[in-house]
Amino acid sequence: MTAPATVTELISRCQLLAGLTLGEVAAQLGVTLPANLLRDKGIVGQMLELALGASSGSKAEPDFPQLGIELKTLPVDARGKPLESTYVCTAPLTDVGLQQWHSSWVCRKLSHVLWVPIWAERSVPLAERVIGTAFLWQPDAEQQALLQQDWEELMELIVLGGIDEIKGAHGKVLQLRPKAANSKALTEAVGRDGEPIQTLPRGFYLKAAFTAAILQRQFGNLV
DNA sequence: TACTGATCATAG
DNA sequence: CTATGATCAGTA
Numbered sequence: 540m541t542a543p544a545t546v547t548e549l550i551s552r553c554q555l556l557a558g559l560t561l562g563e564v565a566a567q568l569g570v571t572l573p574a575n576l577l578r579d580k581g582i583v584g585q586m587l588e589l590a591l592g593a594s595s596g597s598k599a600e601p602d603f604p605q606l607g608i609e610l611k612t613l614p615v616d617a618r619g620k621p622l623e624s625t626y627v628c629t630a631p632l633t634d635v636g637l638q639q640w641h642s643s644w645v646c647r648k649l650s651h652v653l654w655v656p657i658w659a660e661r662s663v664p665l666a667e668r669v670i671g672t673a674f675l676w677q678p679d680a681e682q683q684a685l686l687q688q689d690w691e692e693l694m695e696l697i698v699l700g701g702i703d704e705i706k707g708a709h710g711k712v713l714q715l716r717p718k719a720a721n722s723k724a725l726t727e728a729v730g731r732d733g734e735p736i737q738t739l740p741r742g743f744y745l746k747a748a749f750t751a752a753i754l755q756r757q758f759g760n761l762v
Numbered sequence: 763t764a765c766t767g768a769t770c771a772t773a774g
Numbered sequence: 775c776t777a778t779g780a781t782c783a784g785t786a
Contacts, residue, residue, distance in 0.1 A: 578770055581779030585772090588779080597773050597778035612779080624765085626780055661781090707766040715769055718777095726775075739767095740776080747764085 540592040546606055546675070553673035561657070562666030564590055569686075569699050572666050584612045587655055587670075608675070609652045614659035615671070619754055622659060625745040629714055632728035632741065634699050640687045643694075644701030645743050646715065649686065652676050656754065658749065674757050682712075682749075689713035690743075700731040702738055712749035 556564060561583065565572045569587055573579040587593075593602035593610050600736040602610040614622040628644045642645055656671030678686060689710030696705050707716045719740045730736035 576770090576781060579779095580770055581772080582780045583781095584779045597776080599777060602778095612780080623781060626778095629777060714766085717769085720769070720771095720775090722768060724775080742777095752781095 540589060542603060542605060544593045544605070544614065546608070547602065549606065550673075550675070553653070553655070556587075556590060556655075556670050557672045558667040559670050560666060561586070561668045561670065564670065565666065573667060583657060583659075583665075583668075584610070584615075587612055588686070591653075593709070599644075601651075607650050607651055610655065611652055612655045613656050613750060613754070614752070615656045616660050617658065618704065619656070619758060621747040621750045621754065622661075624714070624716075624747050625750050626718070627713075627745060629718055629744055630693075630741040632697055632701075632702060632726060632738070633735075635694055635729075638694055640690055643690060645686065645690050649678060649745075654750075654753065654757075667687075672758075676753055676757070682753075685712045685749075693743075698729065700729045700733060700736075702728045702736075702741070707744075710746070712746055714744050714746055715741045716744055 543552060562572060564586060568586065570586055573582060576582065588602060588610060591610065594604060601607055611625060613625060616622055628648055653673055653675055655673040657669060658669045689712055693705060693710060693715050696702065705715050707714045709715060717739045722739065724740055725737040726740045727738055728738040
């Protein structure tokens with residue numbers, strides 16, 4: 540699948556996928572679906588990237604570079620409520636003194652997102668999960684402010700050596716949580732007295748309540 | 763049951 | 775290890 544040249548083309552591809560099951564899309568793409576997501580948590584996202592023509596690989600750039608759009612799948616239950624928080628990006632833990640919100644990875648990644656809801660309750664077999672209606676989203680002033688506030692608070696803690704005091708509950712809409720192969724992975728960070736320390740790599744996540752509000756504004760109140 | 767901390771696969 | 779894609783699962 541080649542990259543979509545325009546937003547219109549991207550949306551039109553999404554409309555073709557809406558209502559299909561993951562099993563049907565996998566068959567079209569020649570992808571073998573695992574029995575569950577235990578050992579393949581990212582397969583759904585990667586399949587949608589393939590189906591929509593996003594650039595593959597682990598490059599630190601938008602999924603659709605030409606359009607500046609980031610693709611995110613969003614697992615939802617039967618009522619359209621998100622089942623999980625949404626990973627945004629890795630958090631920088633060193634050399635963050637001069638970081639500014641508007642040039643941050645979080646701000647840039649979230650500036651233009653294509654959300655693809657997937658009906659994905661754990662009791663439903665992977666192949667039977669249905670792709671929903673995708674939509675483009677850009678944070679409004681209020682959402683932008685909430686994100687910036689949380690981001691600045693978290694980054695200040697990181698700069699001041701408070702990394703190990705940060706819990707997942709810190710932000711209102713944005714949270715900092717471990718993002719690693721396991722709890723023994725280490726990366727460099729700033730300690731309490733400004734000294735280099737080793738700590739668990741972290742990532743920024745959107746809390747489920749925040750993505751729930753995005754869905755609600757897009758589709759209205761369900762149930 | 764929701765949330766926070768832990769974990770899995772793959773590419774470079 | 776870092777960055778991509780995320781969900782799992784124990785516990786409060």
